[in-house]
Amino acid sequence: MGEKKKTTIIHKVLDGEASKSETRILKRSLAEDPATKAEYEGLKRVSEISKKVPEPAPDPDFKKRVLKGIQQNPPPKA
Amino acid sequence: MNEPQDTILIKRVLSGDIQKYGLLVDKYQGRIRNLAYMMIGNQHDAEDLAQEAFVRAYRALPKFERKAKFSSWLYQITLNLCKDYLKAKSRSARSTEEEHLEAIDAGPRDLAVDDVLDMEMSQKMREAVSKLPKLYREAFILREIQAEDYEVIAEATGVSADTVRVRAYRAREMLRELLAKDVDTFWREKAAKEKAPRN
Numbered sequence: 001m002g003e004k005k006k007t008t009i010i011h012k013v014l015d016g017e018a019s020k021s022e023t024r025i026l027k028r029s030l031a032e033d034p035a036t037k038a039e040y041e042g043l044k045r046v047s048e049i050s051k052k053v054p055e056p057a058p059d060p061d062f063k064k065r066v067l068k069g070i071q072q073n074p075p076p077k078a
Numbered sequence: 079m080n081e082p083q084d085t086i087l088i089k090r091v092l093s094g095d096i097q098k099y100g101l102l103v104d105k106y107q108g109r110i111r112n113l114a115y116m117m118i119g120n121q122h123d124a125e126d127l128a129q130e131a132f133v134r135a136y137r138a139l140p141k142f143e144r145k146a147k148f149s150s151w152l153y154q155i156t157l158n159l160c161k162d163y164l165k166a167k168s169r170s171a172r173s174t175e176e177e178h179l180e181a182i183d184a185g186p187r188d189l190a191v192d193d194v195l196d197m198e199m200s201q202k203m204r205e206a207v208s209k210l211p212k213l214y215r216e217a218f219i220l221r222e223i224q225a226e227d228y229e230v231i232a233e234a235t236g237v238s239a240d241t242v243r244v245r246a247y248r249a250r251e252m253l254r255e256l257l258a259k260d261v262d263t264f265w266r267e268k269a270a271k272e273k274a275p276r277n
Contacts (some may be wrong), residue, residue: 011247042254045261050222053200055108056100056115064105070099
């Protein structure tokens, strides 16, 4: 398996989009090749950490500001 | 609230019930404020851009084609505003580095001590994301941080889902390199914290 294809399969697995055969190929590669394992772990961690990034704290005044902003504009017509 | 409910709300807004637009703002404000913040790296300006995105979406609502999702359309408006902002900024003399330093003030307040590690890592992630090329950055934020489908991102960015995939993949790889040391330290400290006896 080429490097590029292997990396694509890793991304597909992380996205939950890999086929059964692709998942099998990656599992085998993870068991046999430390470089693949390191690449997989690194990308998986980036993906996991990105999901921990919180949204900005809710701002109760945000909606008020938007509604005030739109009231200064003519209402849309369907 | 799902997409058909968005459509119902939009119809009500278009028939003159402006307050129903508030429900759409409630639903999407977190995602839109976060997208703007992560795209431009300045929380104060991101708030203004997010607000402007909702106002522009409202004004353009009669032109909204319902074959697209409202969320994709709103993302598209926000990304366009971010692009204009970044273009204007790159023309101005202000240093991007200075912007990035300003950016590190997001996230919920009143954090538990246990969350400190996560917050520190989140800040590093934000900084690293802000260093990605713009097209990779938007794909990564929408896919990984906002957990959107590739099809939704494709609608928002005007390219194919496969192109978005390639950009998101490349962004992950670049972040893996940018954050290599920080990520290792984070997981090591996290593991040590879990092993340590609790008070």
